[in-house]
Amino acid sequence: MDSIKVGLLGFGVVGSGVVKVLQKNSAEIEKRVGRKIELAAIADLDLKTDRGVKVDKKILTTDGFAVCADPQIDIIVETVGGTGIAAKFIETALSHGKHVVTANKALLSEKGEPLFALAEKQGKLLLFEAAVGGAIPIVRTLKTDLASEKIEKIFGILNGTCNFILTKLANEGGEFAEVLADAQKRGFAEADPTLDIEGGDTAHKIALLASIAFGAKIDFSKIHIEGITKLSAADFEFARRLNRKIKLIAIAKKENGEIEIRVNPTLLPIESPLAKIDGVTNAIAVHGQNLGQIILSGPGAGSLPTATAVVGDIIEAARGSEIPSRGVPERLLQKFPIKKIDAIESEFYLRFAVKDVAGVIRDISNVLAKYELSIRDILQLDLNEFKREVPLVILLHKNSELLVRKAVEEINQLKCVNGKTVVLRVEE
């Protein structure tokens, strides 16, 4: 039988990984697909740099659009990234009747709707296993194994850069800026780390997972996103004493026809499975009515793990899969209301910087009582190595964000409180 022909757009870290995986495992892949997978074209503006991989010069081109339109090509792999030209490439490829495989979570979560619609109209697949959790098989698991389940909640550590930084701050101390600089030096953080450390990348990923898990169209702009940049050494010290770890957690829940979706630093009990996920590893917990909880973990990024997922998608397309790209036909995806952050209830960690004067706890607890916020734990430590002020931590029982925020605003006006209060969420 004829080989399946793949056109690769972008010959960078992931793209060159894809070439390596296709070359190294070609015999295994052919066995599993029943046909040869042939890399027929590679498009990149830079054709000079050595990618540590041998390819026939004849398949190299700088014209990505020509590859997308090439009638010989069956599957386009987009590893260009970004939400600009990548969208045009994918649109062109789909319009020319090709399946598309991508790891581009920013594009799919922010501007994916017309592309998914076009794919379905064309009867083609737009696959993105590599967009979330690198080689962790979460996307396909939601579309296949868990197609029989009503998923209630997804809870994940989805960004390796953040988890590396948080692990280091927890284990070795130090302040955020130093550890970030170290992560950058070691290649675990980008030169511009904004998308990672401010939580945007994590939000892209949870949006895609929620879409499949709940059969929903997710309006990305409505996701509540907090990053990890406001955490300080004191928070890690308090977390340790509270037997907790701070992780950047993405949560998506569906309850009573509404979706709750957010990204925020969260204090987890140290014995909880996600608290034990350290370094650049990612992990995703899925809760369902019938299955209880499953957890998938592994390398969340990296050239070869990501490429393994991309080639897994190429194989799915080559095998002629009939599974819709997001698990449910596009016309059946629903637009559930997204809960406003004000209305979301959780437990809270409040760290106040207080003056060392009498009556502080009385004044703060007065305000909390006014909003009917009940205190679960209270902890004041003489951590003057961290700050001029005395840090005071209060853990609140489950309550709505709105009430907590109002109380904190009022407390911040008290004379005995200096600076801004740190508000973190707590999950069991």
Place this chain on the structure above:
Amino acid sequence: MDSIKVGLLGFGVVGSGVVKVLQKNSAEIEKRVGRKIELAAIADLDLKTDRGVKVDKKILTTDGFAVCADPQIDIIVETVGGTGIAAKFIETALSHGKHVVTANKALLSEKGEPLFALAEKQGKLLLFEAAVGGAIPIVRTLKTDLASEKIEKIFGILNGTCNFILTKLANEGGEFAEVLADAQKRGFAEADPTLDIEGGDTAHKIALLASIAFGAKIDFSKIHIEGITKLSAADFEFARRLNRKIKLIAIAKKENGEIEIRVNPTLLPIESPLAKIDGVTNAIAVHGQNLGQIILSGPGAGSLPTATAVVGDIIEAARGSEIPSRGVPERLLQKFPIKKIDAIESEFYLRFAVKDVAGVIRDISNVLAKYELSIRDILQLDLNEFKREVPLVILLHKNSELLVRKAVEEINQLKCVNGKTVVLRVEE
């Protein structure tokens, strides 16, 4: 479009779970498949017992073979269990051109070859996601996401009963027999627990996983199997002091064209991911050339988690999947040589029961030196609460089973050693 018609054989724990999942999630499933899934027949010898689920009496029958031959039915779900009549049912169903979904690991791993061959000949699927790890999506992950990968090693906790017992022995002490009795009382162990505690069930599961991961036919009789019945309280105490946990581990590796496959109690470092898997939870680590390691964990058994996996397979069949039942067409599955246990190298834990006399360590270390076995750790504890003899533990560096066994046989003849030496494997 017409509905997909399912015939269920066996209306027990898993069977009634399948009915519940199909009923509770029918709308979600129809969305994902594009057709209704209809439970058209249920066969069981006992039609009286209340299964806590409402079904139309008209679909109940005691004649399983009639269901397998019913021309209206598209997919047969076999939850009868065992290697006897279940094989006949599956054969009949496949012969009549139906897809078959089963959770029957004993049958598929010991006598599955003719059934898989028949399924392929008939162009039908014989699916078994629920046979390994309940709702953990390991079978499909190996066939799809990891179809792009050369898998090097699978390492798993695959039996919830054993893991429950081992967790209790580690955390609360006690002897094996008491804890087993407690597990039976609490429904975590069968009345006849042999298949679980002697490792047979774990071996069935690793055989199926190895088959998919390595594209291989596995001769089940060649798997080295040790259970957990010989462990005593002393071993858990030593493990604790060595900063290790004892887990019943299934391992399958492929190296230099040979397969190593075995089930044995293993000492793992407490910080390793599988050491942290407690209670009835299962977990599977998959190592590959490119992906590094991924770990999947979740409930390894139970009516609804297992049923979730069964219905996932029904959905795969209903979607018209072209993926071969074991990931690779039957004719391309290879028969790799299975390594003899003698030739397998690992680190070892030896617990001797020694008399409290001078020269014991000299005599034992003399024998070890003769076989060129070098000692990594040595630990003697005054644990006379456990035994009349003094227990002495020696950890050996990596060596072949054969040499270690020869040395142990010789040491067991020494006058200063009483009773039988416990030999466990150690992994990092």
